[in-house]
Amino acid sequence: xxxxxxxxxxxxxxxxxxxxxxxxxxxxxxxxxxxxxxxxxxxxxxxxxxxxxxxxxxxxxxxxxxxxxxxxxxxxxxxxxxxxxxxxxxxxxxxxxxxxxxxxxxxxxxxxxxxxxxxxxxxxxxxxxxxxxxxxxxxxxxxxxxxxxxxxxxxxxxxxxxxxxxxxxxxxxxxxxxxxxxxxxxxxxxxxxxxxxxxxxxxxxxxxxxxxxxxxxxxxxxxxxxxxxxxxxxxxxxxxxxxxxxxxxxxxxxxxxxxxxxxxxxxxxxxxxxxxxxxxxxxxxxxxxxxxxxxxxxxxxxxxxxxxx
Numbered sequence: 618x619x620x621x622x623x624x625x626x627x628x629x630x631x632x633x634x635x636x637x638x639x640x641x642x643x644x645x646x647x648x649x650x651x652x653x654x655x656x657x658x659x660x661x662x663x664x665x666x667x668x669x670x671x672x673x674x675x676x677x678x679x680x681x682x683x684x685x686x687x688x689x690x691x692x693x694x695x696x697x698x699x700x701x702x703x704x705x706x707x708x709x710x711x712x713x714x715x716x717x718x719x720x721x722x723x724x725x726x727x728x729x730x731x732x733x734x735x736x737x738x739x740x741x742x743x744x745x746x747x748x749x750x751x752x753x754x755x756x757x758x759x760x761x762x763x764x765x766x767x768x769x770x771x772x773x774x775x776x777x778x779x780x781x782x783x784x785x786x787x788x789x790x791x792x793x794x795x796x797x798x799x800x801x802x803x804x805x806x807x808x809x810x811x812x813x814x815x816x817x818x819x820x821x822x823x824x825x826x827x828x829x830x831x832x833x834x835x836x837x838x839x840x841x842x843x844x845x846x847x848x849x850x851x852x853x854x855x856x857x858x859x860x861x862x863x864x865x866x867x868x869x870x871x872x873x874x875x876x877x878x879x880x881x882x883x884x885x886x887x888x889x890x891x892x893x894x895x896x897x898x899x900x901x902x903x904x905x906x907x908x909x910x911x912x913x914x915x916x917x918x919x920x921x922x923x924x925x926x
Contacts, residue, residue: 621863623892624670624905627884628663628836629871631910642877644885650893651906653923654914662764663909664838668824670866670907671846677821681762684819686841688749695819696740696750697763698725700810701792707770712763712816716809717745724800725812732790736783747837750817756780760818765910776817784817791815831860834868856887857895896921 633639661669664681684693700711719742726740726748733740737753758781761774776784792814795801801811826846832839833854843850854860854867869884895901896918906914 621901622865622903622905623857623860623901624866624907625888625892626667626670626834626836626866626868626907626909627871628868628909629873630869630908632871634908634911642881644881646885647881647889650889650916651914653920654904654906654916655920656912656914658912660765660910660912662762664764665762666907666909667836667838667842667868671826671829671842671848672824673827674825676824679762680760680818680821681764682819682821682823683762683838684749685823686838686845687743687747687819688751689841690751692752692755693819694750694752694755694760694817695763696748696815696817697746698722698748698812699763699814699816700812701771701814704770707772709768710763710766710771710774710816711768711810712746713767715746715812717812719745721745721800721804721812722748725795728798728800729791729794729815732787732794736787748815755820756784758784758820760820762821763816763818766816788814788817829862829864829866831862831865831867833860833866834870836868836870839868857891892916893921 633643659666664683665676668676668681684695685691687693687695697712698715698717700715702709702711722742722745726742730740733750739751741749741751743749757779758776759778760776766774775781775788795811795813801813804811823845828846829843829848831851832843832848833851840850842848849862860867867888869888871880889906892901892904893916896904896916899918902918904916906916908914
């Protein structure tokens with residue numbers, strides 16, 4: 618079956634586009650291809666952008682349904698470890714690059730759990746940086762999605778609504794508990810930032826969704842989204858020519874600890890350049906390159922022939 622449309626998501630690659638110094642690391646073959654496309658600025662973070670590709674209705678403007686997707690249950694909140702940095706009269710939230718091990722995460726969770734007993738909730742560590750709070754009943758509080766808040770003041774994003782004061786009090790108690798605790802003493806001695814709070818979020822309502830005929834990529838929550846939408850998820854897809862569906866979505870994740878140039882070359886030779894050839898041959902009618910926190914590039918057969926760009 619002839620290909621019609623490919624949406625290619627480059628997760629965490631915004632660092633190469635938002636930073637002018639890093640932009641020079643993008644291979645010339647990819648830069649030339651992108652310059653042929655129509656660019657639309659969209660600074661939505663990864664989870665919001667990914668969910669929008671499946672959504673047939675509007676997403677919650679404040680929060681996202683990440684907890685239900687993580688847990689497969691609607692009685693959970695995300696309760697992710699973070700570092701709150703006091704900057705003059707405000708607190709800045711940091712949740713990326715915490716360098717937190719699974720053993721440390723479990724130790725922190727064990728220390729925090731007694732504070733959660735009054736809420737009839739249990740803390741569950743899925744992996745080092747993704748935790749869940751299993752609740753008997755979800756609160757009617759409005760939370761704010763963590764994504765997009767890294768390095769930003771948290772004052773406008775604290776819990777609000779009925780019962781919010783209880784969650785803000787819990788949030789403060791966790792900070793006092795973790796201040797100068799043995800786990801953080803060890804982290805600071807090792808030159809790491811302390812884990813001094815949790816960020817509660819992920820309670821947003823799941824929007825009405827649509828299915829894709831092909832979804833692939835090894836990315837967080839992708840399998841859960843395909844199960845939720847009854848999309849066709851395929852494993853083992855490593856290059857454009859392996860896709861036969863008419864409407865396909867593939868997610869490529871950036872590994873900051875890997876070889877940056879090798880990752881870009883793989884994207885160029887396995888995905889972008891073959892897709893550009895397919896556009897020129899009218900085997901592909903649209904290529905959408907989505908870079909969360911940066912924007913989207915839309916290419917068509919006609920734009921692929923724009924030799925002057």
